[in-house]
Amino acid sequence: MFADYTWAELGSIFAMQGFAGLILFSVLLLMALGLAIIFGQMGVINMAHGEFMILGAYITYLTSNLFSTYLPDLFGIYFFIAMIFAFIGTFLLGSLVEWTLIRHLYKRPLDTLLATWGLSLILQQLYRTVFGPREVGVTLPDWMMGSYAVSDSIEIPVNGMIVMVITLVITIGVFLFLQKSRRGKQSRAVVLNRAMAGAVGIDTARVDRFTFALGCGIAGIAGATFTMIGSTGPTSGQLYIVDTFLVVVFGGAASLLGTIASAFSISQAQSIMEFFMSGSMAKVLTLLTVIVILMLRPQGLFSLKVRR
Amino acid sequence: MLQSKLRSLTPKNDVISFLILAAILLVALPLLFDIFRLNLIGKYLTFAFVALGLVLSWGLGGILSLGQGIFFGIGGYAMAMFLKLEASSPENTKIQSTPGIPDFMDWNQLTELPWFWEPFHSLGFTIFAIFALPALFAYIIGAAMFKRRVGGVYFAIITQAIAAIMTILVIGQQGYTGGVNGITDLRTLLGWDIRTDSAKYILYFVNSILLLATLVVAQYIRKSKLGRLLVAMRDSEDRVRFSGYDVANFKIFIFCVAGVFSALGGAMFTLQVGFMSPSLIGIVPSIEMVIFAAVGGNLSIFGAVYGALIVNWAKTILSESYPELWLFAMGGLFIAVVLAFPKGLAGIYESYVQPLLNKKFKSTQDK
Structure with a gap:
């Protein structure tokens, strides 16, 4: 199957395909980061994670409309403001959901799964009622469009590169937050030993709410980023949920490094195979x-030893 | 000895519940509804098979599978393949470029029947496959997971992923499976036209009797030592393991039983509704099947039947007249069942209706 191509063409194909894989990797990692916090750290199955992402995407859509109508001069930078809005919006919804729903169910993980599935149905229908059943897309500022030609046959899309940069920044930010900041250390302490964390004076209920909301907020940023590479519909979130959960489980639930490694291997495997066979x-x-x-190694690629 | 065994298997309340359900299914519903509605009820009842399997595996055993649609699909597709082959005899399909193969294969430029379709020419094999394939598939999944002590949440996620894979595969391999439209235009079963009203009546009764038989099997499992062990395992797995039982094998067995029940439901679905499609096996239908069991009460085998009937009936009514409301209602139902009624309808019945009945019953007896 390679006979029809020259070496130079093959090289370009692999470079482009590899880059497509890197974009997919960024997308998967961004989706999985929020879940790695909620599911990996807290053990809560949030089936509505996809809907939180879509909320972020819709907020971006609204912000872009707002800027193009009222502040056309600043349209070039609307995207970053939209990301902040998306984070705040999903963070607030996340705290609300934790307070009304999740906090009653920490000891019943399977029930959380069903309840959050119900929540995802309600949110989907809400989006459909508010934004209509059709998919919406945002207009990107000019500087985010087009592509950058590396050589004659290799072209790299600019929005793909922006997605990768955002992913990099967010990932490092989450890692530093969990490892270094006071809040992050508290939330890790609660995960490792809830009773002991409570005994040394950490308000575990508050930490839970904050951690859950943070995961939702990151989902919102992921959703905002998606608007650069695809359109958004009421049921788009459901398409991602299985992939996202598999990335987190495959990486080893409680390990951020594992999530990165698994997102990388899954995305590269898929984009390379896509070249040889149909996408499905x-x-x-x-x-x-x-x-x-996972059947051979149920604990995932990287596992954190925790005494439970 | 035998008598006492029988008595322990059939507590009075359960016998009464069984008789009431049988009367509703076999007498009341056929008298009350015309054949169109009765056919719909028959369709709802095929989901009761799945819910029944979930009561055994999830309610008793604590194993929540979000992939019961897989097994429903295996049963449904096995039956659909047999019916489709019968419907595409060379005489019926002589306008195709390759007569004698199903129409969708011809559209996809296939020139001969794929090898895995061949055995489905025989009804005997098809019925065997409806029992054996889901059991085998459930055994493989169960053995791989439970032997390594994977359970709970991880099991749910992985079964859900398998359901997603199955859907992508069925939709992607259009030439072999009929793709997103599924297998449609099914006509006869061994020359007997299943589309007529009389056939629909007969199939409804076959379905109901099969469901009642499945209930008896489920009751037997529930009351047997196996059923008690399952409950013990759900509540304290390690204790059962330390008492010397091989926990994994019991879990695998009950998961296989749940799979076979679902496949039976799938096969009856194909017979009554006349098609099978990937829209019934994916993530969304699989998780809806869980809500049937949850609404009925995940510990009650009778609740499962009522749960499947009521939720599906509500779905039809709401999506006919207020399509917008249906998803809100469904989502609310999930949350309400989890937060407010963890034992479903059966729990409400046990804690409110039954004491009332007992009181009345006792007071009339005393007189």
């Missing part, structure tokens, strides 16, 4: 491989 078969094979590996 590539996806089937990737997911199957992940599941088989």
